[in-house]
Amino acid sequence: MKLLALMKKEFARFFGDPKLLVTMIIPGLLIYVIYSIMGSAMFGGEEVKYDFRVYLSGESQVVEIIDDALADSGWTAEFLTLPAEGAQTVEEALDRVNSGEADALLVFSDGFDDAIAGTGTATVPTAELMYDSQSEASAAFASLAGNILDSYGRTFELTMNDFAESADIMRTTMAGILPFLIVIFVFSACMSVTLESVAGEKERGTLATILVTSARRTDIALGKVLPLACVSLIGAASSFLGVVLSLPTLMGISVDVAVAGISAVGYIMLLLNIISIVPLIVAAIATVSTLSRTVKEASGYTSVIMIIMMVLSIVASFVSGIGDWVVALPILNAVVAMQGVLSGATVLWQCLAAFAINLFYTALLILLIARLLSSERVMFGK
Amino acid sequence: METQLPAEDEEVVRAENLRKTFTLSRKQQRLERTSFARKVAVDGLSFAAQRGEIYGLLGPNGAGKTTTLRILSTLIRPDTGDAYVCGHSVTREPQKVRDAIGFMTSELKLESFFTPSYLFDFFGAMHGVEKETLAQRKQDLFARFGIDRFAEVKVRDLSTGMLQKVSLVVSIVHDPAVVIFDEPTNGLDVLTAKVVTDFLLELKRMGKSILLSTHIFSLVEKLCDRVGIIIDGKMAADGKLKDVCGEMSIEERFFEIYRTVRGEEA
Ligand SMILES: Nc1ncnc2c1ncn2[C@@H]1O[C@H](COP(=O)(O)OP(=O)(O)OP(=O)(O)O)[C@@H](O)[C@H]1O
């Protein structure tokens, strides 16, 4: 009951002040706007008129649909059925795509349309789309044609072959940088609400008023950390969305392509990791805030923690092959787990272990705060 | 919150040989003009306050009054000795002591963002007061001290006098048997000071036992049934006001005692 009242008070203070709430959401918005502008500036946001050159092997009605869709976007395409001028065989057509003379090669299996209609042979029809995402035109065609083929019904197998290594490069960069960015943004979100939590109340003399009541010290500690973690989560989520939504623009690829790279489980894992580091960071900053006599002092110590954490996450981001023991390290375990998710190597146990271990550390810190609240030297030392 | 009222003439507060030393930082040593790293704030203090009475700790600056009251309200622990509030030890059962006392001092502040009504409910919950009891008490106390019209005004918008009343009412939200009050009228203008002294007399009428500290002679004369004179952390004289003073005024008696304790200085 006392815990409930303490938590309610913390929430009331926060949600009763719209300004505080806005300060939580603004960082995410800013990140999104700034990064998107940076992205469009780097990759040129203006409309490009494409005239594609695409080789075809086999035939299908899909080609017409693609052609119509291209026309809708104001683009045109020349479809060359093999054998054609410049390329007699599939191999030669591939060379053309590779050398940039053509934008893509579409290979349909024999009797593709009949097979899809269900009147043909028993073998599963296949369609292959080969392109080179390093060429903007090729990537644009692949994303459009790929979407159409995708939505054309799942009765055939679609393979998309990208010659360029860039998709991989994109994923590695994203895997390296995103967890680092997430940790930084989550940290600043937590810091903006937690920094003054205890030290501020000490300064204002409102903490002692609670300490003379018979409320348990653990309840007081929990009553601070839990609501602040919830509020920080809003800020963290806002920053996270800002990063995730602007990253594709920043790297010059479409949102669909970026999002498609990560599975639903992957997103849940990411979220789980964020959810587990928020209370931990809040508890850590609250501990510092409890130990400090003034908010100013607390902010000094917290920036030291922030720098240490930044350095460690950078190290974790760029040093590969850290052993499994990293799971035992708070925060870093989440950074490494998120990297795993983003690079496609989702390791479920790592995410779950990081989640559990971070919550365990959070519990320890809450007990520590409760101890500090009963310490005369920490509370009333001059 | 129920606190058993001790029988008539029973001691509600008893301090036994309390001693408290503080470690001084370099800066504090310079301020106190001493090279000793430790400062004895309370030095073997013993006294008892009776039920239904107002007990005043009278002493000059730095005598150890605040330190004593903070020990009694469980904010700090004595080095040695112990104190009992309604029979509960401040060192061994601080939780029970906290429910038995209302502690008032300018050191304890209310969050200015909230309203008196909200804070009353919040601190009621902190002491585990039942909802219905709490609502009843709020109505009674707010009406009695004229807070009802300001119940929904944020604390930061209240006048100093009203804020003082709110702080006082909030500190007795749980109907404590004992009220401990450090320097009740310090820094207050005459009007606000009267609010506070009236409040204390009202509390006494309500059957509360009150322990206060002050360095103002007139306040002792006006309010106190018993007085303890503290000098340098030690109890110099203690008892019923008229027994301590005899034919003298409290002021004359205080300086007489002070001269005896401190020698020629005074
Ligand atoms: N936290 C502390 N650290 C160091 N010294 C302290 C601390 N608290 C009190 N003291 C010292 O202990 C002595 C007694 O202080 P206390 O506040 O109890 O006196 P007081 O009787 O309340 O005086 P005043 O009338 O000035 O309020 C003083 O010398 C003071 O400087």
Ligand SMILES: [Mg+2]
């Ligand atoms: Mg004092």
